[in-house]
Every structure is written in structure tokens, then in C-alpha cells.
Amino acid sequence: MKDDERHERGKSRGKTDDKPNPYRRRRRRLFILVLAIAVVIVLAVVIFAHGPGKGTASLNSVKAASGKPTVDVDALLKKGIRPNELGMVMIMEYHRIADSEGSFTRSINNFKNDLETLYAKGYRLARYSDFLSGHINTPAGTTPIIFTFDDSTVSQFRYIEAGGKKVIDPNCAVGIMEAFYHKHPDFGCTAVFSYLPSLFEQEGTGKEKVQYLATHGFEFADHTVDHAPLGKLSDQDVQKEIVGSISNMKSVDPKVDVDTLCLPDGVMPKNQALMYHGSYDGSTYNLKWVLLVGSNPMYPQYNYKNPGAELPRIQVMDYDQKTGKGADGSGYWLAYFDKHPELRFVSDGDPLTICAPGYMEPRLLPSKLPKGVQFVGYEQP
Numbered sequence: 001m002k003d004d005e006r007h008e009r010g011k012s013r014g015k016t017d018d019k020p021n022p023y024r025r026r027r028r029r030l031f032i033l034v035l036a037i038a039v040v041i042v043l044a045v046v047i048f049a050h051g052p053g054k055g056t057a058s059l060n061s062v063k064a065a066s067g068k069p070t071v072d073v074d075a076l077l078k079k080g081i082r083p084n085e086l087g088m089v090m091i092m093e094y095h096r097i098a099d100s101e102g103s104f105t106r107s108i109n110n111f112k113n114d115l116e117t118l119y120a121k122g123y124r125l126a127r128y129s130d131f132l133s134g135h136i137n138t139p140a141g142t143t144p145i146i147f148t149f150d151d152s153t154v155s156q157f158r159y160i161e162a163g164g165k166k167v168i169d170p171n172c173a174v175g176i177m178e179a180f181y182h183k184h185p186d187f188g189c190t191a192v193f194s195y196l197p198s199l200f201e202q203e204g205t206g207k208e209k210v211q212y213l214a215t216h217g218f219e220f221a222d223h224t225v226d227h228a229p230l231g232k233l234s235d236q237d238v239q240k241e242i243v244g245s246i247s248n249m250k251s252v253d254p255k256v257d258v259d260t261l262c263l264p265d266g267v268m269p270k271n272q273a274l275m276y277h278g279s280y281d282g283s284t285y286n287l288k289w290v291l292l293v294g295s296n297p298m299y300p301q302y303n304y305k306n307p308g309a310e311l312p313r314i315q316v317m318d319y320d321q322k323t324g325k326g327a328d329g330s331g332y333w334l335a336y337f338d339k340h341p342e343l344r345f346v347s348d349g350d351p352l353t354i355c356a357p358g359y360m361e362p363r364l365l366p367s368k369l370p371k372g373v374q375f376v377g378y379e380q381p
């Protein structure tokens with residue numbers, strides 16, 4: 001319909017001086033409408049008479065558009081797995097890993113316990129970039145979880161000498177994660193390091209560490225050059241801080257892609273657009289995501305309740321119910337999901353489908369699904 005025609009129709013509505021031509025068109029449209037309704041009724045009768053019976057079978061054996069069978073939901077339900085890939089996930093926020101627990105420090109023992117606890121509760125590490133793009137490949141029945149480490153301290157990645165060889169300290173974050181991964185390969189071994197120019201604080205090893213991490217499934221986020229709260233800086237200095245960090249990484253390893261800004265102290269710049277795009281001294285940056293500090297889980301991007309590009313995180317700390325200390329930290333949220341498993345993301349094990357109870361389908365934003373991935377709804381038994 002042409003614009004001016006639509007305009008004319010709008011104008012003629014409610015008028016009595018319709019010309020004969022539009023009137024005939026209206027009758028023709030009425031006839032087509034009646035015909036369409038008749039076709040739908042006939043099709044519905046045929047499907048009802050010959051299709052599979054009611055219940056889960058018809059809904060749960062959906063085939064992908066390509067004809068390739070998708071996830072077998074009935075088999076999962078029989079095993080007691082109720083996929084909910086529209087549910088919530090947590091991005092964990094770690095800082096220092098050291099001997100004793102403290103502010104912005106997780107003790108080595110507590111970090112080891114975190115891995116055991118998360119594993120036992122059915123959490124599995126997801127690669128940050130995969131999760132954000134909707135490629136979820138954690139095993140069926142498990143919940144993806146994302147790890148982030150801020151400030152690139154040596155406590156996160158330390159080389160030590162052992163038997164005349166340079167090895168990764170088994171008590172730094174990377175060493176602990178790798179040891180756990182060898183014991184439980186299905187837990188995964190991936191995280192985002194929000195880096196500062198010191199790059200893990202061991203003279204002359206920054207490049208080697210970055211290359212090691214980049215080739216072992218880890219990722220990086222821009223944490224600026226000076227770690228200054230961006231809200232206190234001029235627009236020019238905000239851009240200088242952000243682009244300076246990206247230039248540092250490019251000079252260390254040009255293959256590393258950085259698409260995320262991790263806000264120092266969680267403070268946004270006055271001009272928030274500068275978190276994503278800007279330039280300084282001839283260098284330009286274009287980022288997609290911002291990591292916040294605290295303090296809640298999030299829905300995936302393809303759920304209409306998604307957090308947008310500003311991603312909340314959860315500080316890793318114990319929760320003391322009596323004093324309220326650690327509220328909104330990981331201890332609190334782990335207990336919360338134990339009580340509310342129905343809100344938790346549960347994977348169907350198939351990266352090509354987003355599977356959830358059928359009634360949740362209206363929450364889906366299909367435009368945010370990667371190509372080839374489709375929704376599969378099921379009826380809860």
C-alpha cells in the first residue's frame with residue numbers, strides 16, 4: 001500500500017461520501033478473509049484428526065527448520081532435567097586470590113571451595129563471549145556461570161620456579177582453575193581478565209601470560225590504564241584511559257580482541273556513550289559491553305528482561321544471615337537459587353536450541369538468537 005493511499009483511507013474512515021471503487025475493494029477483501037478463515041478451519045480439523053495426541057509428545061519433538069532433530073526434551077524430562085534456557089545466570093567477580101580472606105581478596109582455600117561448591121551444585125563455566133552471543137554449550141542439566149578477575153594481579157597468574165623450570169603457581173587463580181579442570185574436565189576452564197597495564201605484575205612476563213591465557217580459552221576486558229573512577233575524569237581523559245588500555249593489549253598481542261570495558265570501581269563516566277565509542281590522539285575504540293560492579297544475576301540477552309549491554313556481576317563472598325554481611329554476594333545468591341531453582345538457567349545440552357517451558361516463549365527475543373538457533377518449548381509434566 002502506498003503512503004498516500006493509506007492516508008486517503010485514513011481520511012475516508014467515518015465519511016459517507018465513499019466512491020464506488022474503494023467499496024468494491026472492501027467486498028473483495030471480505031471475500032478473501034472468509035476464504036482464509038475457511039482454509040484455516042479445514043487445516044485445523046485435518047491436523048487435529050491426524051496429528052500426534054495431546055501432551056508433551058507433540059510439543060517436545062519439534063524439529064529444527066533444517067529438518068535436523070533438535071534436543072530430545074522427553075528424554076531429559078525422564079532424567080529429571082527441566083531445561084530453562086531463559087533463566088538467570090551469574091557473572092562472578094573475583095579480585096585477589098591470596099592466603100587469607102579479606103576485602104577484595106578471596107582466600108586460596110575459599111577459592112578452591114568455590115569451585116567444589118559450584119561443581120556440586122551443577123554450575124559449569126561458560127565462555128563469556130559465547131554466552132553473550134547465545135551459544136550455550138554447557139552440559140544438559142547444568143547452569144552456565146561466568147568468572148571474571150579484576151586488576152590482573154600476580155595472585156591471579158604467577159610463575160614460580162620448580163625443579164629448575166618455570167611453572168604456573170598451583171596456588172594462583174589460573175593454577176587452581178587448571179588443577180580443578182584436570183580433575184573435572186566438564187567444569188570447564190575459562191574466565192575474563194579485566195587487565196591493567198601491569199599485566200599480572202611479574203616483570204617481563206606480561207606478553208607470555210597474555211598469550212598463554214588467550215590460547216587456553218581465557219578472555220580479556222579493558223580495565224583502563226590508571227584504574228581511576230571514570231566519573232571524575234573529563235571526556236577527553238575517559239577516552240584516553242579506555243583507548244590506552246586497548247592499545248596496550250594490541251602491542252602485547254594483536255590477536256586479542258577486546259570488546260568489553262570493566263569499569264574501575266564500577267563508576268561510569270559522566271558521558272556514558274564514551275563507555276562504548278570514542279577516540280583519543282588518532283586511535284578509535286568501539287566496545288560492545290560494560291562490566292559493572294555488583295550485584296545481581298542476569299537474564300540472557302535473548303530474554304526481554306536482559307540487562308542490555310551493562311552487565312551486572314556478583315562479588316564472590318560468603319553470606320552471614322545473622323549480620324547480613326555479604327548480602328548480594330555469591331553466598332547469598334547461591335542460597336537464593338537453591339531456594340528458587342525454577343529461576344535458574346538450566347541447559348538442554350544442545351547449543352542449537354534454546355529450550356524452556358512453553359509458557360515462557362513470549363519472553364524470547366528471537367532477533368537476539370544466533371543464526372541457526374531456535375526455541376523449543378515444552379509442557380511441564
Ligand SMILES: [Zn+2]
Binds near residue numbers: 150151223264265
Ligand atoms: Zn579494578
